[in-house]
Amino acid sequence: MDQHLHVFITVAERQNFSRAAEALHMTQPAVSQYIRTFEDNIGVRLLERTNKYVRLNKAGEIVYHHAKEIVSLYTRMQNLVDDLTNKASGSLSIGASYTFGEYVLPHIIAKMQQTYPEVQPTVTIGNTAEIADAVIRHQLDVGIVEGHFKKEQQLKIEPFAEDDMVIVAAPDHPLAARNDNVAMEELEDETWILREFGSGTREAADSVFQRHNMSPDKIMNIGSTQPIKEAVKAGLGISLLSQWAIQEELQHGDLQIVEVTGLPYRRRFSILTTSPFQTKALQVFIDLLRYNKELTAFKSDREY
Template identity: 30%
Template structure:
């Protein structure tokens, strides 16, 4: 059994397809099939059930999956530790971040990093903060620059980089703007447009309304804050968005219940070696220039 076979096995298991795994690994489908067949022969058991074009893990495959992932993570961790001894900042740095942070917070950091460390290849995945969190947890990403969860999770190490105040907002012509002061109960009489239920930001808003025993009326949900901003600006409902998104298209509402400050920051895995590239990126991210980034125009 070799690490390449385990890598192929992981790719097939995660993608659910031999052809998708081949595309991910830049191999031919017959090469992927051959690797899996060899691995099954070595282990003396089938790892996948093939039903038409669909495949699924057998009981043996399910048992192998976490062990294969751990072996590959341990090898990657060992490679990082040895590579770090040279002091060279190079290789691939895999980062996950949300679209909003990637658009409004990271550009100056990425610009400086790419200029100072041209030998590093940045592999940036623009995904939901919750997906990036899981990616770091399972070793698919080395760093996540994300909205931090409102409640601590000891499985990952977190550090706040930016405070991101949230604001109730709506279009200038929305009926809510006629009231100089509002309660949460008054907001429930109108449609809200909020991030998807699984997001940390949605959880913050729902918890606030739950504590006040107020029932939200949510008409639409999406994970893209820029899309929510657009729908709010044309009068389709009110929302809770970062204060940095206030512009001529939306106005802040004066609500008597304050919103908590959303925390944006970095997550890393406490049990894995950090590459030189990750260390360099974090130094820039944590520096005075990063902490004092101006709000987006």
Template identity: 35%
Template sequence: MALNYHQLHIFYTVAQRGSFSVAAQALHMTQPAVTMQIQSLEDYFGSKLLVRSTKKIELTEAGETLLPFARQSMELIRETEQAMSSFTFMLEGRLQLGASLTIGEYVLPRLLGPFGRQYPQISIMLKVMNTTQIVEEIVNHQLNFGLVEAPVHHPDLVFEAVMEDELKLIVPAGHPLAGRRQVGIEEVMSYPFVLREKGSGTRQVMEEELERRGIDPTRMKTVMELGSTGAVKSAVEAGFGLTLISPSSVKHEVALGLVEILDIKDISFKRQFYSIHLKSTLLPVSAVTFLTFLREHKLLP
């Protein structure tokens, strides 16, 4: 018998999940099939790798030694697929992914067209929802992966940065600050603001950067807190206040002359967009290709 990646993948999943039955569910296999593959791996090495205790599966010394190599093999396969994805011209498949509000409503729509023309055999089903819902559907194997605006810390998931974005100051047409390319933070703070709700990724990035600069976010004259970027844009257009959001979300309004994008002197509100997927499941090549495509199409100039 030769050592194969499939068995290492099963061993790694059992070790991570601490249960044959839970690992079998994650791998879409029967529990006896998982047990048989682990036994075959133990026969190959001539050593016990896992021990069933009263509560969960525990690694033997041999299992502890094998675990990092199993993890490395999974990472190597991912890197190989990513490196070779650009040479795979006959990709086929149906990607099911979730995206948080800003990404799903304003970033992905303008990228899906070019991706579809380059890879017409890949069909994409996109769900726009909040991060909690995305995590739940990935864990339940209803989505291949998700795209979110902040790192997700979950024992079954891995996350990695795929795109960089930056919040900018958005002012309505005719505002006293309109027509200027750059303004100082103290001048900005003297005007009313319309902001996303507390706890949103956009609000978090803004507040953390202000605090890092020694500026108390509560000094902002917040006249409205709204639950969507669309509502924030409408309020800014109506002249209720300024805001800090992604320029990707106001391209249409800028083109129509409804709002303007300004820089704040010496302050940059940069953030990452992240992909998340199950540790125990390798992404299909079509998904790796899509993520590679996103990395190559930067949002920032």
């Protein structure tokens, strides 16, 4: 990879020539010379310099954004070439939406590390749109997302797993004592504790409401799943959550599934990639996703 590009990225991220020089094991004058030459080659100043900081200007932001893509593509190219003679190894950048990333992905990575310890995974957790965009921009090798999103031409989308969404309540909630199935319409006046708009879990809840012509008035929005579970356990309301996310609480009796007619709501998870060429590290990871029995073991069978 071009050294000028590497130096520029380091300076932009460290926002300081001295810190960049230390990270690069270079002298500060050498770093400054690299930046001057790089700016001359680009034909425009890329960094705003003061005594206190170094910051990207508008042109610098454009160059930095594309420089990161170039570095990612170069690394992938090098890994593909290395793979011709070597076993699965090297870096693997994985992105996942919150439910899968927090509750399932750690188990998949642990299994991969047992068999392929030389693979070096890094994980980014975000919402579906963020992960898809990062895959498109080559900042991630692979993404795992749920729900619906705008399909981009560059993306290869492979459905690989299904997730059941169920309604949960505290064990002492009146709904938990019901011996019969609850009609969805009976839940309209309940307090619903839900993820924020834009999340796949919230999209599922809104889809359930639309399917049953419901418009609950009492909704509490919380930005992550764990505090939602704590709020439900505390008796603040009910929620629609992934069966992957509630296994521990069900086993310990902290939450209970409310049997509702027409549920569970099933959503699909997909693998996102772009390049037709895959490193061995990416191949073994995707194979683990495709054929891992743990994914089906998570399925809700009501035998908790």
